[in-house]
Amino acid sequence: MKLIDSILTQAAGIAAVRRDIHAHPELCFEEVRTADLVAAKLTEWGIPVHRGLGTTGVVGIVHGRDGGQSGRAIGLRADIDALPMTEFNTFAHASTHPGKMHACGHDGHTAMLLAAAQHLAQHRNFDGTVYLIFQPAEEGGGGAREMIKDGLFTQFDMEAVFGMHNWPGMDVGKFAVSAGPVMASSNEFKIVITGKGGHAAMPHMGTDPVPVACQIVQGFQTILTRNKKPVEAGVISVTMIHAGEATNVIPDSCEIQGTVRTFTFETLDLIERRMREIAEGVSAAFGATCAFEFERNYPPTINTPYEADFCRRVMADIVGPDNAIAQEPTMGAEDFSFMLQEKPGAYCFIANGFGAHRGQYEGGGHDAGPCTLHNPHYDFNDDLIPLGATYWVRLAEQWLAHQPPADRPMPQGAGK
Structure with missing residues (x-):
């Protein structure tokens, strides 16, 4: 596994941020504290921030070594909202807000993109611009749609946009991506x-x-x-x-x-x-x-073929071809689909393991329930932070180092 050294070095600090977000979950369009925290971290690392798209959305803008003069750009997206459910875990970073819980790992998605942002800002080993999209209200609010309505793709023109979701029940160290429909309407x-x-x-x-x-x-x-x-x-x-x-x-x-x-x-x-x-x-x-x-x-989440294959090659370089597997479509839904109606891109899964990571906390406190999405016993696996962040960095660097073919298939809504 080829992880980036600087991300590994800084992983503990990002994990602490992730647990802070987990302890303070916020629901659709109410993610004020989370957005403040994200914006503060990006600003601390010298990343310009745009706020307010989709009410509580945050967009970080990282220019490469050319200052973004190439005009090329890529979008990386993480969701930041929690679910309206009660957490059963009792570890130190369990939810402090009754009836609200990060039971889908959006705290981890935010942490992985923050870790990538920190490295990208420190090294800027690319030509062009990376837009870091921290999106609110995925859990039923259609935050992606609202960010687009507010001008996400008109204010920040990008060639393609990419998303990632943790997936319990797969061995840590695996990714999954495929072309075509991967999540349902x-x-x-x-x-x-x-x-x-x-x-x-x-x-x-x-x-x-x-x-x-x-x-x-x-x-x-x-x-x-x-x-x-x-x-x-x-x-x-x-x-x-x-x-x-x-x-x-x-x-x-x-x-x-x-x-x-x-x-x-x-x-x-x-x-x-x-x-x-x-x-x-x-x-x-x-x-x-x-x-x-x-x-x-x-709508259904539909990965465009060129972008999905590009992601698979980036994954294979990090974890080996055998661990970059085909993505089995699921009847679950994801509002990243709205972004993929407007821009080419791909939505992938990163394996979250089987729940053993919950035993690492002092005093336990995770109970014995299954570690599945939308379950009151769920918790994101912090071991994924260096791996997910490495993927984001390598994807951005390699995308901006190669010119995609002009005749590659585009989503139906692109250019409208």
């Missing part, structure tokens, strides 16, 4: 079926919306098995059904909510259309009415 639906309530002993006097809802839920599964192409991925999950207040009362209405995940817009269009047809058609057949709502949240 995230969408929500809400259906309210209205019938006619009445006495449970006299169902013929009303229109019961509950069996209507049951038929609709069953019908949704035929979309996946009989309408969608079998080779295309799609998930419809009904996660909430609400109806009634008493056992002897047929309710007036029944509400269904859930999520839809796909890797392509074509599949998403099909699923939304068929869900509406089934919900409205079944309701009408039973004499009920239906209000159908479908909200598209995050």
Whole structure:
């Protein structure tokens, strides 16, 4: 493993920053303290800072040895927000804010990019500019979209943008990246079926919306098995059904909510259309009415081929070809997808291990739960900081040292 010496030397200090962020988690668009800390560190290292994009976003600007005169630039992104959940860990850096927790490792993502920023500012071994994007509100707020709306790519013109997420369940020392869809779109639906309530002993006097809802839920599964192409991925999950207040009362209405995940817009269009047809058609057949709502949240995360292959080669040089593996697509969603609609780039995974790192803290305090994302026992593995930072530095240096082909594939939204 080829780690950068200066990053290794400074890793303990960056780990302390990471644990400070972990102890003070902040939710979507509320990351004031975190943004202040990031901006203060960048300023301390002589990096100019731009603030306010996406409310609490921070952009650090590192010019290379040419002072950025080449005009070439690359973007590196980390997310900074936490989740609205209670932490079960009791180690010294556990959350001090009840109901808020860094359970997805955004504290670690921030730390890895800060470690890279420190090295890049100290050495500037590249021609061009590296934009360090510290993005708020990934967990449901669409902070990437908001930064773009506020002018991220118009104020800071970059050739490509790259993101990285820690991935528990893989051996530390591995990376994963692939071209094409690697994370799914995230969408929500809400259906309210209205019938006619009445006495449970006299169902013929009303229109019961509950069996209507049951038929609709069953019908949704035929979309996946009989309408969608079998080779295309799609998930419809009904996660909430609400109806009634008493056992002897047929309710007036029944509400269904859930999520839809796909890797392509074509599949998403099909699923939304068929869900509406089934919900409205079944309701009408039973004499009920239906209000159908479908909200598209995050688009699929789609890596462009040249950039994904470039990342894989950088990874292989650091950890060896056998440890730069193919990225298995996941139905989880990521708002970095908005950036990849505008700019070519790639979103990769860095292995977070299996949780053994949590035993290193004095007095334990991590409990025995699994170390998985969005779990109250989760904690980021600080051993990743030198590795992730080395990857960021080498990616920036090598990208700016080579001219990408002008005819490489671009995302659909690029140039709009």
